[in-house]
Amino acid sequence: MSDVPERWSNEQVALVDLIDRVIGGGVVITGDIVLGIADVDLVYVGLQLVIAPAHEVEQSISLRRRSA
Amino acid sequence: MDETIVHAYGIVAENEPLAEFPPGIAETRVWVFDADGFGAIVSLLPVEGFGGSDWEQNAASVSWLGQVARQHHEVLQYASINATVVPLRLPSLYQSLESLAATLTAASDRLERDLGRIQGKVEWAVKVYRTAKADGSVSAGSASGRDYLMARSRDLSARHTVRQQLSEQVREIHNALGQVSAEQVRNQPQDAALSGRSEHMLLNGAYLVSRADEARFLELVDKIADSSLAKGILVEVSGPWPAYNFTGDAEATATEALK
Numbered sequence: 001m002s003d004v005p006e007r008w009s010n011e012q013v014a015l016v017d018l019i020d021r022v023i024g025g026g027v028v029i030t031g032d033i034v035l036g037i038a039d040v041d042l043v044y045v046g047l048q049l050v051i052a053p054a055h056e057v058e059q060s061i062s063l064r065r066r067s068a
Numbered sequence: 069m070d071e072t073i074v075h076a077y078g079i080v081a082e083n084e085p086l087a088e089f090p091p092g093i094a095e096t097r098v099w100v101f102d103a104d105g106f107g108a109i110v111s112l113l114p115v116e117g118f119g120g121s122d123w124e125q126n127a128a129s130v131s132w133l134g135q136v137a138r139q140h141h142e143v144l145q146y147a148s149i150n151a152t153v154v155p156l157r158l159p160s161l162y163q164s165l166e167s168l169a170a171t172l173t174a175a176s177d178r179l180e181r182d183l184g185r186i187q188g189k190v191e192w193a194v195k196v197y198r199t200a201k202a203d204g205s206v207s208a209g210s211a212s213g214r215d216y217l218m219a220r221s222r223d224l225s226a227r228h229t230v231r232q233q234l235s236e237q238v239r240e241i242h243n244a245l246g247q248v249s250a251e252q253v254r255n256q257p258q259d260a261a262l263s264g265r266s267e268h269m270l271l272n273g274a275y276l277v278s279r280a281d282e283a284r285f286l287e288l289v290d291k292i293a294d295s296s297l298a299k300g301i302l303v304e305v306s307g308p309w310p311a312y313n314f315t316g317d318a319e320a321t322a323t324e325a326l327k
Contacts, residue, residue: 003216005282005283005308006307006308007286007305007306007307008306013138013141013306014263015130015134015137015138015260016140016262016264017193017306018137019107019134019137020255020258021141021155021309021310021312021313022137022140022155022158022312023137023157023158024157024312025155025157025312025313025315025316026078026154026157026158026310026312026315026316027079027154027155027156027157027178027179027182027315028156028157028158028160028316029318045149047087048132053238055129063173066138
Protein backbone atom coordinates (compact mmCIF):
# COMPACT_ATOMS: atom_id res chain seq x y z
CA MET A 1 0.00 0.00 0.00
CA SER A 2 2.64 2.49 -1.00
CA ASP A 3 0.24 4.85 -2.78
CA VAL A 4 -1.92 5.65 0.22
CA PRO A 5 -2.43 9.42 0.19
CA GLU A 6 -1.66 11.25 3.39
CA ARG A 7 -2.29 14.83 4.39
CA TRP A 8 -1.12 16.28 7.65
CA SER A 9 -0.64 19.96 8.24
CA ASN A 10 2.31 19.33 10.56
CA GLU A 11 4.71 16.54 11.22
CA GLN A 12 2.76 15.88 14.37
CA VAL A 13 -0.99 15.58 14.72
CA ALA A 14 -2.40 18.49 16.70
CA LEU A 15 -3.09 17.59 20.29
CA VAL A 16 -6.63 18.91 20.19
CA ASP A 17 -7.45 16.68 17.19
CA LEU A 18 -5.89 13.73 18.91
CA ILE A 19 -7.81 14.21 22.14
CA ASP A 20 -11.02 14.83 20.22
CA ARG A 21 -10.74 11.52 18.45
CA VAL A 22 -8.89 9.22 20.80
CA ILE A 23 -11.00 10.15 23.79
CA GLY A 24 -14.05 11.57 22.06
CA GLY A 25 -14.47 8.87 19.40
CA GLY A 26 -13.89 5.19 18.80
CA VAL A 27 -15.53 2.17 20.29
CA VAL A 28 -16.19 1.39 23.92
CA ILE A 29 -16.44 -2.28 24.69
CA THR A 30 -17.51 -2.74 28.23
CA GLY A 31 -17.82 -6.06 29.95
CA ASP A 32 -14.86 -7.28 31.85
CA ILE A 33 -13.08 -3.99 31.76
CA VAL A 34 -10.88 -2.54 34.45
CA LEU A 35 -11.03 1.07 33.43
CA GLY A 36 -13.06 2.58 30.66
CA ILE A 37 -14.23 5.87 29.38
CA ALA A 38 -16.90 6.30 32.04
CA ASP A 39 -14.17 6.75 34.61
CA VAL A 40 -12.38 9.30 32.53
CA ASP A 41 -15.31 11.29 31.15
CA LEU A 42 -15.05 13.77 33.96
CA VAL A 43 -11.33 14.00 33.49
CA TYR A 44 -11.94 14.85 29.84
CA VAL A 45 -14.29 17.65 30.72
CA GLY A 46 -11.73 18.99 33.18
CA LEU A 47 -9.06 18.56 30.58
CA GLN A 48 -10.84 20.78 28.11
CA LEU A 49 -10.55 23.57 30.61
CA VAL A 50 -6.95 22.82 31.37
CA ILE A 51 -5.66 22.05 27.92
CA ALA A 52 -5.48 25.56 26.50
CA PRO A 53 -3.31 26.69 24.93
CA ALA A 54 -2.93 23.35 23.24
CA HIS A 55 -0.16 24.43 20.91
CA GLU A 56 2.19 25.11 23.82
CA VAL A 57 1.59 21.68 25.25
CA GLU A 58 2.03 20.28 21.79
CA GLN A 59 5.51 21.74 21.65
CA SER A 60 6.50 20.33 25.00
CA ILE A 61 5.29 16.88 23.98
CA SER A 62 7.21 16.88 20.73
CA LEU A 63 10.32 18.08 22.54
CA ARG A 64 10.05 15.27 25.02
CA ARG A 65 9.66 12.75 22.28
CA ARG A 66 12.66 14.03 20.44
CA SER A 67 14.86 13.83 23.49
CA ALA A 68 13.55 10.36 24.38
CA MET B 69 8.22 -9.87 37.01
CA ASP B 70 6.35 -6.64 37.66
CA GLU B 71 2.60 -6.80 37.44
CA THR B 72 1.04 -5.83 34.13
CA ILE B 73 -2.34 -4.84 32.77
CA VAL B 74 -3.67 -5.28 29.20
CA HIS B 75 -4.31 -2.23 27.06
CA ALA B 76 -6.32 -2.80 23.89
CA TYR B 77 -5.84 -0.27 21.06
CA GLY B 78 -8.17 -1.57 18.42
CA ILE B 79 -9.82 -4.60 16.87
CA VAL B 80 -9.11 -6.10 13.46
CA ALA B 81 -10.44 -9.16 11.71
CA GLU B 82 -8.48 -12.35 12.19
CA ASN B 83 -5.28 -12.86 10.20
CA GLU B 84 -4.61 -9.28 9.17
CA PRO B 85 -0.96 -8.93 8.15
CA LEU B 86 0.17 -6.57 10.90
CA ALA B 87 3.63 -6.95 12.32
CA GLU B 88 5.75 -3.83 12.45
CA PHE B 89 3.89 -1.85 15.06
CA PRO B 90 5.39 1.32 16.46
CA PRO B 91 5.99 1.21 20.22
CA GLY B 92 2.83 1.33 22.29
CA ILE B 93 1.97 3.32 25.41
CA ALA B 94 4.98 3.53 27.75
CA GLU B 95 7.13 2.17 24.90
CA THR B 96 5.66 -1.31 25.30
CA ARG B 97 5.68 -3.98 22.59
CA VAL B 98 2.46 -4.14 20.58
CA TRP B 99 1.09 -7.29 19.00
CA VAL B 100 -2.16 -8.85 17.77
CA PHE B 101 -3.87 -11.19 20.20
CA ASP B 102 -6.23 -13.58 18.39
CA ALA B 103 -9.52 -14.17 20.14
CA ASP B 104 -12.86 -15.49 18.92
CA GLY B 105 -12.38 -14.60 15.26
CA PHE B 106 -10.96 -11.15 15.99
CA GLY B 107 -7.49 -9.77 16.44
CA ALA B 108 -7.09 -7.44 19.38
CA ILE B 109 -4.18 -5.02 19.10
CA VAL B 110 -2.70 -5.03 22.59
CA SER B 111 0.29 -4.33 24.75
CA LEU B 112 1.04 -4.99 28.42
CA LEU B 113 1.39 -1.91 30.60
CA PRO B 114 2.94 -1.86 34.04
CA VAL B 115 0.21 -1.69 36.68
CA GLU B 116 2.41 0.75 38.48
CA GLY B 117 1.73 3.98 36.63
CA PHE B 118 -1.16 2.70 34.51
CA GLY B 119 -3.57 1.11 36.98
CA GLY B 120 -7.03 2.59 37.48
CA SER B 121 -6.10 5.09 40.17
CA ASP B 122 -3.01 6.19 38.26
CA TRP B 123 -5.21 7.00 35.32
CA GLU B 124 -7.55 9.06 37.37
CA GLN B 125 -4.64 11.07 38.72
CA ASN B 126 -2.50 11.31 35.63
CA ALA B 127 -5.23 11.99 33.09
CA ALA B 128 -5.60 15.47 34.55
CA SER B 129 -2.10 16.18 33.28
CA VAL B 130 -2.20 17.31 29.70
CA SER B 131 1.33 16.23 28.94
CA TRP B 132 0.73 12.75 30.38
CA LEU B 133 -2.57 12.24 28.59
CA GLY B 134 -1.24 13.81 25.41
CA GLN B 135 1.65 11.40 25.31
CA VAL B 136 -0.56 8.38 26.00
CA ALA B 137 -3.12 9.53 23.43
CA ARG B 138 -0.39 9.99 20.85
CA GLN B 139 1.06 6.54 21.35
CA HIS B 140 -2.40 4.98 21.31
CA HIS B 141 -3.10 6.83 18.08
CA GLU B 142 0.21 5.99 16.41
CA VAL B 143 -0.44 2.29 16.88
CA LEU B 144 -3.92 2.68 15.38
CA GLN B 145 -2.61 4.85 12.58
CA TYR B 146 -0.18 2.16 11.53
CA ALA B 147 -2.88 -0.50 11.78
CA SER B 148 -5.46 1.47 9.82
CA ILE B 149 -3.10 2.08 6.93
CA ASN B 150 -2.50 -1.66 6.62
CA ALA B 151 -5.82 -3.16 7.67
CA THR B 152 -9.41 -2.37 8.60
CA VAL B 153 -9.35 -1.51 12.30
CA VAL B 154 -12.02 -0.57 14.80
CA PRO B 155 -10.32 1.97 17.08
CA LEU B 156 -11.04 1.60 20.78
CA ARG B 157 -11.61 4.67 22.82
CA LEU B 158 -8.91 5.50 25.30
CA PRO B 159 -8.55 4.10 27.93
CA SER B 160 -9.34 0.44 27.41
CA LEU B 161 -7.70 -1.62 30.13
CA TYR B 162 -8.25 -5.27 30.99
CA GLN B 163 -7.06 -7.39 33.86
CA SER B 164 -5.80 -10.15 31.57
CA LEU B 165 -5.88 -11.42 27.99
CA GLU B 166 -8.55 -13.89 29.11
CA SER B 167 -10.83 -11.13 30.33
CA LEU B 168 -10.28 -9.23 27.08
CA ALA B 169 -11.17 -12.36 25.09
CA ALA B 170 -14.39 -12.73 27.10
CA THR B 171 -15.25 -9.11 26.38
CA LEU B 172 -14.69 -9.54 22.66
CA THR B 173 -16.97 -12.57 22.63
CA ALA B 174 -19.68 -10.59 24.38
CA ALA B 175 -19.30 -7.69 21.93
CA SER B 176 -18.75 -9.77 18.80
CA ASP B 177 -21.96 -8.71 17.01
CA ARG B 178 -21.17 -5.03 17.41
CA LEU B 179 -17.54 -5.46 16.40
CA GLU B 180 -18.58 -7.47 13.36
CA ARG B 181 -20.97 -4.71 12.38
CA ASP B 182 -18.34 -1.99 12.88
CA LEU B 183 -15.73 -3.88 10.87
CA GLY B 184 -18.21 -4.28 8.03
CA ARG B 185 -19.17 -0.63 8.16
CA ILE B 186 -15.61 0.63 7.69
CA GLN B 187 -14.23 -2.15 5.53
CA GLY B 188 -12.02 -0.63 2.83
CA LYS B 189 -12.73 2.90 4.03
CA VAL B 190 -10.83 5.56 5.94
CA GLU B 191 -11.75 8.70 7.79
CA TRP B 192 -10.80 12.16 6.53
CA ALA B 193 -11.17 15.34 8.49
CA VAL B 194 -12.09 18.65 6.91
CA LYS B 195 -12.15 21.84 8.92
CA VAL B 196 -13.42 25.14 7.67
CA TYR B 197 -12.39 28.44 9.22
CA ARG B 198 -13.46 31.98 8.66
CA THR B 199 -10.40 34.08 7.90
CA ALA B 200 -11.85 37.51 7.18
CA LYS B 201 -13.43 39.46 9.95
CA ALA B 202 -15.61 41.50 7.57
CA ASP B 203 -17.30 43.17 10.50
CA GLY B 204 -17.12 46.76 9.29
CA SER B 205 -18.13 48.39 12.56
CA VAL B 206 -19.83 51.75 12.60
CA SER B 207 -17.47 54.66 12.84
CA ALA B 208 -17.74 56.54 16.11
CA GLY B 209 -17.58 59.87 14.37
CA SER B 210 -21.04 59.73 12.80
CA ALA B 211 -22.53 63.17 12.33
CA SER B 212 -25.65 62.75 14.41
CA GLY B 213 -27.34 60.26 16.69
CA ARG B 214 -29.83 59.49 13.98
CA ASP B 215 -27.12 58.85 11.41
CA TYR B 216 -25.38 56.66 13.89
CA LEU B 217 -28.48 54.58 14.57
CA MET B 218 -29.19 54.12 10.89
CA ALA B 219 -25.60 53.17 10.19
CA ARG B 220 -25.66 50.77 13.09
CA SER B 221 -28.84 49.13 11.91
CA ARG B 222 -27.39 48.68 8.41
CA ASP B 223 -24.33 47.27 10.03
CA LEU B 224 -26.23 44.70 12.04
CA SER B 225 -28.25 43.48 9.12
CA ALA B 226 -25.13 43.27 6.99
CA ARG B 227 -23.49 41.14 9.64
CA HIS B 228 -26.55 38.95 9.84
CA THR B 229 -26.43 38.45 6.08
CA VAL B 230 -22.75 37.58 6.18
CA ARG B 231 -23.39 34.98 8.86
CA GLN B 232 -26.22 33.47 6.86
CA GLN B 233 -24.12 33.32 3.72
CA LEU B 234 -21.26 31.70 5.59
CA SER B 235 -23.44 29.06 7.15
CA GLU B 236 -25.00 28.35 3.76
CA GLN B 237 -21.56 28.01 2.17
CA VAL B 238 -20.40 25.69 4.91
CA ARG B 239 -23.49 23.55 4.47
CA GLU B 240 -22.78 23.37 0.74
CA ILE B 241 -19.18 22.30 1.39
CA HIS B 242 -20.28 19.61 3.83
CA ASN B 243 -22.91 18.33 1.40
CA ALA B 244 -20.52 18.34 -1.55
CA LEU B 245 -17.97 16.30 0.39
CA GLY B 246 -20.75 13.96 1.43
CA GLN B 247 -21.35 13.15 -2.25
CA VAL B 248 -17.94 11.49 -2.38
CA SER B 249 -18.22 9.85 1.05
CA ALA B 250 -19.95 6.78 2.37
CA GLU B 251 -20.85 8.62 5.58
CA GLN B 252 -20.30 12.03 7.05
CA VAL B 253 -20.64 13.74 10.39
CA ARG B 254 -20.47 17.32 11.62
CA ASN B 255 -18.74 17.53 14.95
CA GLN B 256 -18.83 20.39 17.38
CA PRO B 257 -16.39 23.08 16.16
CA GLN B 258 -13.26 23.15 18.27
CA ASP B 259 -12.88 25.96 20.72
CA ALA B 260 -10.24 28.49 19.67
CA ALA B 261 -8.70 28.22 23.14
CA LEU B 262 -8.16 24.50 22.61
CA SER B 263 -6.96 24.63 19.04
CA GLY B 264 -4.75 27.66 19.55
CA ARG B 265 -6.13 29.09 16.30
CA SER B 266 -7.22 32.65 15.92
CA GLU B 267 -9.66 31.91 13.10
CA HIS B 268 -13.22 31.02 13.97
CA MET B 269 -14.04 27.40 13.11
CA LEU B 270 -17.17 27.00 11.03
CA LEU B 271 -17.04 23.29 10.24
CA ASN B 272 -15.44 20.34 11.98
CA GLY B 273 -16.38 17.56 9.62
CA ALA B 274 -15.42 13.89 9.41
CA TYR B 275 -15.95 11.83 6.28
CA LEU B 276 -15.81 8.09 5.81
CA VAL B 277 -14.30 7.67 2.36
CA SER B 278 -13.82 4.51 0.38
CA ARG B 279 -10.19 3.87 -0.55
CA ALA B 280 -11.28 3.90 -4.17
CA ASP B 281 -12.70 7.42 -3.82
CA GLU B 282 -9.87 8.98 -1.84
CA ALA B 283 -8.19 10.70 -4.77
CA ARG B 284 -11.54 12.10 -5.91
CA PHE B 285 -12.33 13.26 -2.39
CA LEU B 286 -9.01 15.08 -2.05
CA GLU B 287 -9.33 16.68 -5.47
CA LEU B 288 -12.70 18.01 -4.45
CA VAL B 289 -11.32 19.34 -1.17
CA ASP B 290 -8.56 21.14 -3.05
CA LYS B 291 -11.03 22.59 -5.51
CA ILE B 292 -13.29 23.84 -2.73
CA ALA B 293 -10.32 25.19 -0.80
CA ASP B 294 -9.10 27.14 -3.82
CA SER B 295 -12.45 28.69 -4.62
CA SER B 296 -13.29 29.47 -0.98
CA LEU B 297 -10.21 31.43 -0.09
CA ALA B 298 -11.40 34.56 -1.85
CA LYS B 299 -14.62 34.41 0.18
CA GLY B 300 -12.66 34.48 3.42
CA ILE B 301 -13.07 30.77 4.04
CA LEU B 302 -10.09 28.59 4.84
CA VAL B 303 -10.44 24.85 4.21
CA GLU B 304 -8.06 22.35 5.80
CA VAL B 305 -7.94 18.61 5.36
CA SER B 306 -6.14 15.95 7.40
CA GLY B 307 -6.00 12.21 7.19
CA PRO B 308 -6.32 9.39 6.72
CA TRP B 309 -7.50 8.81 10.29
CA PRO B 310 -8.57 5.56 11.83
CA ALA B 311 -12.38 5.58 11.69
CA TYR B 312 -12.88 7.11 15.14
CA ASN B 313 -16.05 8.88 14.06
CA PHE B 314 -17.69 5.97 12.29
CA THR B 315 -17.50 3.14 14.77
CA GLY B 316 -19.37 2.44 17.96
CA ASP B 317 -22.90 3.22 18.98
CA ALA B 318 -24.49 6.44 17.89
CA GLU B 319 -24.41 7.77 21.44
CA ALA B 320 -20.78 6.74 21.85
CA THR B 321 -19.52 8.58 18.79
CA ALA B 322 -18.92 12.29 18.78
CA THR B 323 -21.94 14.48 19.11
CA GLU B 324 -23.48 15.28 15.80
CA ALA B 325 -24.12 18.96 15.68
CA LEU B 326 -27.31 19.90 13.96
CA LYS B 327 -27.00 21.70 10.65
